[in-house]
Amino acid sequence: MPGGIRLQKALAQAGVASRRASEELIAEGRVSVDGQVVRRFGARVDPESSEIRVDGMLVNTAPDRLYFALNKPRGVVSTMWDPEGRPTLSDYAGQTEERLFHVGRLDTETEGLILLTNDGELANRLTHPRYKVVKTYVAKVPGPVPREVVRAVRKGVELEDGPVQVDSFRVVENHEPKALVEIRLHEGRKHIVRRLMEAVDSPVSDLARTQVGPVGLGTLKTGTMRALTAREVSELYTAAGM
Numbered sequence: 134m135p136g137g138i139r140l141q142k143a144l145a146q147a148g149v150a151s152r153r154a155s156e157e158l159i160a161e162g163r164v165s166v167d168g169q170v171v172r173r174f175g176a177r178v179d180p181e182s183s184e185i186r187v188d189g190m191l192v193n194t195a196p197d198r199l200y201f202a203l204n205k206p207r208g209v210v211s212t213m214w215d216p217e218g219r220p221t222l223s224d225y226a227g228q229t230e231e232r233l234f235h236v237g238r239l240d241t242e243t244e245g246l247i248l249l250t251n252d253g254e255l256a257n258r259l260t261h262p263r264y265k266v267v268k269t270y271v272a273k274v275p276g277p278v279p280r281e282v283v284r285a286v287r288k289g290v291e292l293e294d295g296p297v298q299v300d301s302f303r304v305v306e307n308h309e310p311k312a313l314v315e316i317r318l319h320e321g322r323k324h325i326v327r328r329l330m331e332a333v334d335s336p337v338s339d340l341a342r343t344q345v346g347p348v349g350l351g352t353l354k355t356g357t358m359r360a361l362t363a364r365e366v367s368e369l370y371t372a373a374g375m
Contacts, residue, residue: 137177140164146180147194148363149187163188191370192363193252199233200361200369201226201249204353211238211247222247225356236260236345237268237321245270245342246350248369249358258373259346265319266372267300269344270326274335276312278304282333286316290332294322297329311338346372 138146144155144164155164162170165186166178178185180194193200203225205211213223213235222235226249234256236248250256259266289298297320305313314335316326327337343350347368353359361369 137179137183139174140166140171140176140178140185141174143178143180143183143185143194144187144192146196147185147192149192158187165189187367190367191375193366193370197251199249199251200366201233201358202348202350202353202361203247203249203358204350204355205239205244205247206356207242207244210241211235222249225358227358239342240324240327240340243340243342244355245340246345246348246353247342248345248348248361255369255373255375258375259369260321262320264373266346267317267319267344268321268342268346269349270316270318270340270342271305272314272316272326272330272337272341273311273339274314274330274337276309277307278312278314278335282335285333286329290329292328292332297322297325299329315343 140159141152141155144150144158145152149155150158156174158164159172159174162172164171166176167184180196183194185192185194203222205222209220209222212221215221226233233249233251234253236250236256237260239245239247248259258264283302283304286299286302289296300317300319303315305315318325326340330337348361348365
């Protein structure tokens with residue numbers, strides 16, 4: 134296209150790699166534009182409309198697309214505005230001209246990872262049960278955790294609104310009087326983790342979400358936010374079937 138920018142510049146601006154490293158990716162045939170492998174360094178693309186992939190993974194090249202990870206503190210409601218005046222996600226999201234969507238919710242008393250973006254399609258896909266994006270939680274429960282509880286959770290538990298099947302369940306620390314367990318599941322019914330553990334007589338006293346799909350909290354401190362890396366965004370696209 135006569136307009137647009139060179140492909141290696143688009144890749145570099147998206148944070149995929151330096152221009153030189155991007156040229157190597159192109160030369161190796163690892164980059165496609167709108168479904169066609171491109172090996173020419175001079176190829177021009179429109180970052181706004183071209184579908185650019187590296188190793189089959191979609192790359193975000195639209196400069197106005199924003200993707201953040203927020204470590205939500207306890208006591209903050211998972212909305213951008215609250216009529217009761219309680220602390221909200223917008224209190225921690227800083228000032229952005231673009232309207233951000235929160236990807237799913239966390240209970241007010243649950244802390245941990247929430248993704249914020251202005252990419253409505255990605256936000257919808259990440260929360261839709263069809264795409265089975267796994268969320269990871271760490272819960273504090275009475276300890277030590279009996280073996281029959283571990284077996285029951287892994288087998289699946291019947292709740293009043295239907296069965297819940299975890300993707301994985303493990304005991305991280307098994308002390309008395311409190312233990313830590315990790316629960317991975319791909320559904321998002323309200324209070325699902327708390328109701329699940331209550332059903333097996335292991336009520337949750339503290340709960341944190343540590344991961345959404347491929348994106349983890351890492352060293353992100355409570356109440357702080359960071360931009361996702363280009364790789365994390367591409368991995369989220371893949372997890373959401375994009």
